[in-house]
Amino acid sequence: MAEVTSSRKATVTLPTDEQILITREFDAPKELVYKAYTTPELVKRWWHANRGEVTSAEIDLREGGKWRYVAVICDGQEVAFHGEYREIVPNERIVSTEVYEGAPQPDGPEQGTLNTATFTEVDGRTRLTILVEAPSKEIRDAIIESGMEEGMQDALALLEGIAKSLR
Amino acid sequence: MARAATTADAFNAVAEPRRRQLLDALAGGERPVNELVRVLGLAQPQVSKHLRVLREVGAVDVREDGRRRLYRLNGQALKPIHDWVQNYERLWSERFVELDDVLEDLKQEEDGDGGSHE
Numbered sequence: 001m002a003e004v005t006s007s008r009k010a011t012v013t014l015p016t017d018e019q020i021l022i023t024r025e026f027d028a029p030k031e032l033v034y035k036a037y038t039t040p041e042l043v044k045r046w047w048h049a050n051r052g053e054v055t056s057a058e059i060d061l062r063e064g065g066k067w068r069y070v071a072v073i074c075d076g077q078e079v080a081f082h083g084e085y086r087e088i089v090p091n092e093r094i095v096s097t098e099v100y101e102g103a104p105q106p107d108g109p110e111q112g113t114l115n116t117a118t119f120t121e122v123d124g125r126t127r128l129t130i131l132v133e134a135p136s137k138e139i140r141d142a143i144i145e146s147g148m149e150e151g152m153q154d155a156l157a158l159l160e161g162i163a164k165s166l167r
Numbered sequence: 168m169a170r171a172a173t174t175a176d177a178f179n180a181v182a183e184p185r186r187r188q189l190l191d192a193l194a195g196g197e198r199p200v201n202e203l204v205r206v207l208g209l210a211q212p213q214v215s216k217h218l219r220v221l222r223e224v225g226a227v228d229v230r231e232d233g234r235r236r237l238y239r240l241n242g243q244a245l246k247p248i249h250d251w252v253q254n255y256e257r258l259w260s261e262r263f264v265e266l267d268d269v270l271e272d273l274k275q276e277e278d279g280d281g282g283s284h285e
Contacts, residue, residue, distance in 0.1 A: 010259035012252050017182055024263045028270040032277070036269045046265035049258050144255045
């Protein structure tokens with residue numbers, strides 16, 4: 001099991017105090033990874049991370065267009081994220097903002113992150129990198145801590161099952 | 168961008184890119200200072216300063232070997248950071264395992280009806 005999960009593991013690093021960098025390779029050409037990343041019906045199939053169900057994925061894929069994902073996680077709690085597309089280079093790069101709707105929002109402009117997803121193809125495989133840039137270290141840290149959710153063991157068990165079925 | 172070398176814990180100690188570079192270099196095993204100086208391409212005093220910060224939080228250990236000072240990584244001290252990021256990493260890993268599935272389906276669709284050979 002260890003080998004299976006590590007070979008399919010995302011790598012997360014923290015290049016600066018305000019950034020998170022997520023990296024993963026996929027065994028598919030970048031056009032397909034881009035499609036899976038930007039098509040609502042397909043996003044619904046993977047974005048849930050086995051912690052619940054994506055009940056809504058709205059994507060208006062153009063510069064200035066909005067996106068919003070809603071998921072109901074295992075304990076029934078609803079979580080939602082939204083943002084705006086800032087730059088779109090089809091099959092290459094998507095720059096967008098992201099705001100967690102559950103986060104406390106002081107007055108003024110929304111406190112979100114700027115996310116840059118980059119799709120790079122090498123020999124038919126695609127490297128996806130997502131650079132998350134937060135306005136402060138505090139918000140960056142809060143995002144990382146949001147990954148700590150209960151039900152982790154259940155999710156891990158599910159992951160193992162899926163990993164095996166992929167073999 | 169990097170903050171001053173005030174470093175109460177491992178989190179602060181690794182906030183500095185040069186110190187992360189040092190940790191990367193030590194990930195391969197114990198190394199003497201002069202080698203670390205070469206790897207980083209910095210002046211020795213700067214490297215020593217970063218090593219001292221890492222030592223203070225226990226991220227590296229040092230031992231004397233004749234006239235050489237050998238540094239090695241102390242993974243245990245960095246475990247809190249590892250654990251902290253790992254949960255977030257797992258979230259994305261799980262997403263991407265699902266995405267693998269989606270991609271397999273898309274590939275098959277592209278191949279069209281039945282023609283699954285390259």
